[in-house]
Amino acid sequence: MSGVNLTKESLAFLQDQFRSYYKKSDLSVPDRFSRREYAFVFFGGKGMLRHLGFSKKKQFQAFLQKKAPMHAYYSTAYYQYPDAPRMNEKEWMGAELIFDLDADHLPDADNITYETQLELVKIEFIKLVDDFLMNDFGFPIESMELYFSGGRGYHCHVKHPSVYQLSSGDRREIVDYITGRDLNASVVFHEESMGRAQIKGKTVSTGKRLRMPKPDEPGWRGRISQGLIDILEDIVQSNDPLLKLKGYGVSEYTAKKLLDDLSENRILRIKQGHLDQSTTIRRFFLNNALRKKAVSFAAGETDEPVTCDVKRLIRLPGSLHGKTGFKVIPVSLDTLDDFDPLSEAVIFDKTPVLVDVGVDVTVTLKKETFELTTGNQEVPLFVAVFLLGKKLANIK
């Protein structure tokens, strides 16, 4: 959504505001500061200035204050020679493990509001950090830094000593694990040859029996079970279970039978991992479409190339995002639930500023909603910066 071309005055205004921020703030720098590569995009500039290295923190801050860049990045990798002009001359020494969740991956992102996008990404992000990175991968929370990206998502920097040397291929394995790619269904479902099974109180010879892990089992085993149970509940509780079942390619006859079979007691037993409650139920769990859906229900998300790339540039914590004016701020897992980026990452004050709005737009910042129509009007500074960054208005 962009409406106007920014005028020279608008660009200068933004840069001034950014500069005043960099002058006031005592920006902390990344660890291994002098081993990192830095890169910047400037207001009104073309392309990115890369391959910069700084040896002193003072020098770095002076640079930010002088140039007041639109975007600031640092390399997740650290190098022997971070400022070498060619990648292969830098001599890679290691890299953080990065996860980047951004709203542009959401299905249908364009049809939901910015607020909702951020909310949805946040839920995914919590799942990624809490469920995958902490529970499965065992990273202690102290080894991770979490940030609101200043744009449409969140970043997680894993700085555990075990990750720095991981190759790109190793990181790919981690991504595949999180997204459930290439997951073997047989890991989850196994047929136990029981010879006998209890069905409707009678002992029947079945030869085989389908087992699935309990939803509280660790890792993917429990996760996919939970996914299946969620789907099952979703079907049973929906207004039109038959229609839902048809969506999985189940015929009407079988669907009816299945719903008949699914007594509360049976659902309870299914939750304990006993899938073989009847032939129809068993066959249903072997349904391919259903399994795929369960995997996608349970899977985590992350921007794959970002995680796999061992020489990635990522937005500098504490810097400002040129398209919103928001600050890249740290967030903590404990308070993430209540975290409202559209208040907490907004750093400019309320000084009134006269702007020329190019499109009708509603923005909610700092819990205040501004319904703006095209034309000249006064808005608080933080709204002005946001509108200009998004190219929705010019300075008057």
Add this chain to the structure above:
Amino acid sequence: MKPLNTLARYPFLKDAKTYVKNQGIAVTELIKDPLYDRARSIAIERVEHAFEHKDVGVRQLSKESDCIMELFSYPLSRMITCCINDSYFTRRYALGEAVRFYKNLIKENTFFLVDIVKEFNLNIQFDGENQHLSIYFTDYLTHAPTRYKHWKLVNRELQNGYISLSSKDLSRVTQEALRHRINNELLDKPCHELIQKTFSEEIQRLQNKIATQRKNNETIPVGKLDVKKLPPCIKRILADVQAGENVPHMGRFALVSFLNSLKLSTQDIIDLFNTAPDFDEEKSRYQIEHITGGVSSTSYKPPGCDKLKTYGLCPSEEIDRICKKTHHPLSYYRYKWKIENKRKKKKSDKKPNKKNEA
């Protein structure tokens, strides 16, 4: 210190090294003294067996002298390998040692295994009571053959950073750790002059063997495939597979499904892969057939440029003019055919004219 015949079976362990050192025998003695004739011939056997059968082989270890000769043969084998001075051969030798290691390991009990694993600095947890083993995931990633689907992290049980695995699987991971270790140790080691002199004949013979094998591989026409027309991505993956590099699952998948679309049979594809040092025909056949639809009933479509790019399989430095025009490796290949056919047609159009003139 472990018993002598254990050391003989695992001559790369620290204890074995200490034992050899403690004997106080100079390298020159080992190479020259008739006393060690047997150690020297075992050394050659090790190396040759590794090259031909991917396994350094087994010998009798009933007498003390058997064990000692076996132990001494190991450093000699390594030195000979360095003098052969061929990275493919070195990889193959490392594989041979590692495969034998694995075959021995799976016969041992879990306590022994756990003890050995310590030497490889693998971070594992062992619960002796219920014999439950697990390994820290980064060590797993470094060594496990994740190019095979069931070894992929996603198909393993991961909790709190540790992956549960059977003692057999841990043996396999340790096999890879040994392979990597020997490979790295021998990589840039110079050839000992005296070894070169003493074993010159054998070294020459082995070098010839490598050369012949290379030649054979080059001249084998691979079905209907014209390697020159392959797009950079596929060319790269194929070269890696042939060199026995660790190609990720997606890479193998892209390659096999691509070749399958060109109507290469499973056998054609196996022949193409056959040069990898750790090539396992049966396993490969199964995997290939899985992709081509020989095992399950679905045959998969090869991935396009977009997908290859996200997987980091598109070598951006090698992209050429045709890449920019096409969006799929298959269209790249077909496009190259088209240009060639046009060219041929032009030529053949000209030829009859010339004849007419004559």
